[in-house]
Amino acid sequence: MYMVPFSMGSSRTSRESESTVRLISGRPGRTSRIQKLPSEIHHAAWKPAARHSDWSSSAPTGAGSSTARRQAPANKNIYFFSSQDLNFRILILSLESEQGGMRMGGNKNGTKLTDLAKACGLSLRVVNAVMTGYSGSVRYSPGTKDKVLETAKRLGYRPNRFARNLQNGCCGTIAVLAENFFDINEITMDSIIRASSQRSKMILYERVGADNPNPRCLLERISDGFIAIGQISEQVMEKIDRTGSPCIFVNTNRRKGANCMNFDERGAMKLAVDRFVSLGRERIAFIGNGRTDHYFEKARHMGLEAEIKKRGLAKLKIFENPSLHPDNEFRKQLSSFLIGNPEIDSVLLSMDFMAPVFYDAAEKTGRSIPSDIAAISVNNSEFSIASRPSLTSLGINRAEVGWTAVEKLMSLMEGKEVSCPTLKYSLFPRNSA
Template identity: 25%
Template sequence: MLRAAQELDYRPNLMARSLRTKVTRTIALVSDTLASDPYAGRAIQGSLAAAVAHGHLLFIGETEGNPVIEEKLISDFLDRQVDAFVYASMFTRYVRVPKQLKGRPVVLLNCLTRGARPAHHQVVPDESAAGSAAADALLGAGHRHHIHLVGTPAPNVFAARERLSGIRAALAEEGAKLAGVVECDWWPDSAYDAVSRALDDGLAASALICLNDRIALGAYQALRDAGRSVPGDVSVVSFDDSELAAWLRPQLTSIALPHYELGWQAVEKLLGPPSDPAVTRLPMPVRARASVGRPPGE
């Protein structure tokens, strides 16, 4: 029988099987702008790979943050009888799981729900540990003083709050602290203007911790225009490990967002062995490059 099926190139009717078993072996990933972001798209790749490993198809829908589009997308996926959902966010933030998904298998990707006991698995980057790693990169090179943060650490931005907490904790363990904050938006032009003004006003920094790589790009340009070298005069460390980090000269030490692993782990929590809902914080690896050196004069 099996040999005959192979010779005839027989393929089972998956639609008929799903009607009989009520299992479609499909899952849906619903995100705001995750799918179209050139960096976070790696999370989609990780999700796809994990789905294939479990013999599932992955549908992807993007809402652009529009609740009407989100409701329509979820309804369409439910009409197609998908087995489970990954609910994802481009930026790590707190969310409310849509009412349509109540009682259904759901894992949150790069987002969290408030409350002491999570109702769903939640997979996020360990931003606090990343902040500690950024500070440790400078401490390990001998920096103890004149370390400045670049970027506005808005308390309502999860990554900013967590990164700053980790930075301060790691510095405090060594009896050090931030010398100040150069506030700016998280974009190169704003960082360039802010760092340039700070340097003109006499900023004496031996190291800068930039809250993302775009800020680091603006800081590099401001330092160059002020005649400061990286890392000879000022060491620079950053977060995200976007393509900018490898393009800059000298190449930028950056704490990587584990996009692929986030996507993989979210689907693994969804389709793997059952376990109690919990928050899983994934490590953010340090990509050590040439932008960190000894403090000037040492």
């Protein structure tokens, strides 16, 4: 029997810092609460029991943490993160340093930045760089950083992000937009948080889609720039354009432009077909997630067809999920598809999350993975690692996505010209193919 084990607990080890996850809603009248999570942000709807030691998730050297975090306004409410009912919930994620754990707010004892610099015996520039987390051209040693943070804690100094942003004429935030939270890999989100923290920026998250056609972060100036990820509708992208704020589009339907970071979907399909052919498989099927309106779905389908034709293999069999969700209807129709095409010996799953339903459908039709059907998926997510047998998958370096997106966005915000790269997929061989 094929199993995809899940648990609500985290399998991550503790890191240097921990992230505070806050969901702030425009609706008053509910009890406020804050939930501390490990620094690797997880999807709240499910957790895999397996560890992620085979992930390529190393962050670039120098990943630091910010020491500032502002409390929510009194007329707002803070909620524990849930993957449901996210229409207007803005997710504020900030890294809180282990050393000091300082929160932003007023300094009741009147301590100023100049007082802190004097107590440390350092220049105002150095102390400001340490406290804001953005050094620019200022260089200082880890020992100097420790000294400043320890002195700030002793004096009770807390940097006032709100005042600093007013002075600089900015919001101090970057908005991350996605149709649903599952479009954002947790390693990508973690790297976005860390990269933003190094530049003294906080992260807002708002879900955009048919049930939230007018995202509040686009109606009000509450962010300095945007990172739009995945299945963003054309209407939302037009509204982003009308804000006049810089934006980096990450693997969206918008493919052309210096601010578009694309994934090499055609190259990924070549890797998949190469793998199938090396295993002696020649009758390939494509199982899509039903989002034929999105570029990556069409690109994977067309890329697979082109590679198959180039090699003279049997015509590609195609099945699109009619319900858009891995539900019982999908399972039933997928079983019928496999029964009606007994010659299929290999399958490309457009998304990892379809693996449990596909494995179940294969078992119900008497097909074994990988002896009867070799399977490869796209995304290299927790589903591929936790599935039994583990799923061979195609994946992007997710940490690179987050770090690069923030770096390019900050350059745009500083008025510089940028050119976003096209990121390549890698194949992560496991037991299914």
